[in-house]
Amino acid sequence: ETGVTQSPTHLIKTRGQQVTLRCSSQSGHNTVSWYQQALGQGPQFIFQYYREEENGRGNFPPRFSGLQFPNYSSELNVNALELDDSALYLCASSLVILAGEQETQYFGPGTRLLVL
């Protein structure tokens, strides 16, 4: 167990709806990264939050947004859901001392989102 938790574990939404996914980072970690993993593919980087600010983003549209709270937990929000958003959403926490320095990321169990 990594100490990273995510909720909910599973979620079913319909196209056009909005969804919020939550992540609690491992104790002592200050950075949370979010990934989307479609079936049979590797995780794709969505964005990273460090010190409550987004400091890196992958190739995802603005309808993917997030927050990081003072306790370093994080939310991923997706608006106007599309069928292709169906995937496993993973968060990973890490301790970053210097911005840009990659430390080991510990993944949570993920949230499986199905968009109908």
Next chain:
Amino acid sequence: GQQVMQIPQYQHVQEGEDFTTYCNSSTTLSNIQWYKQRPGGHPVFLIQLVKSGEVKKQKRLTFQFGEAKKNSSLHITATQTTDVGTYFCAGYFRTDSWGKLQFGAGTQVVVTP
């Protein structure tokens, strides 16, 4: 943009045999990380390689980082049924103030007893 390619996509191995999975990046990496994901599970960190030409071993697993820091390999000897899963390499690309972890598509390993 940066791309990380991984081959083979699938690997069927007889228990006791060895196999290797390879990872190639389109650009130079700051470091490379390897993860294992069991069916229905989440990626679990295995190792990180930082230095050019670095070689690290974990029991039956040997990880290498190329001299140019653009490729890497994972070699497993005497495969066991517990090695079943998908192995991902992930290259870390660093920009001025932040970095991004780019995963390969993974090598799915099936072990035949």
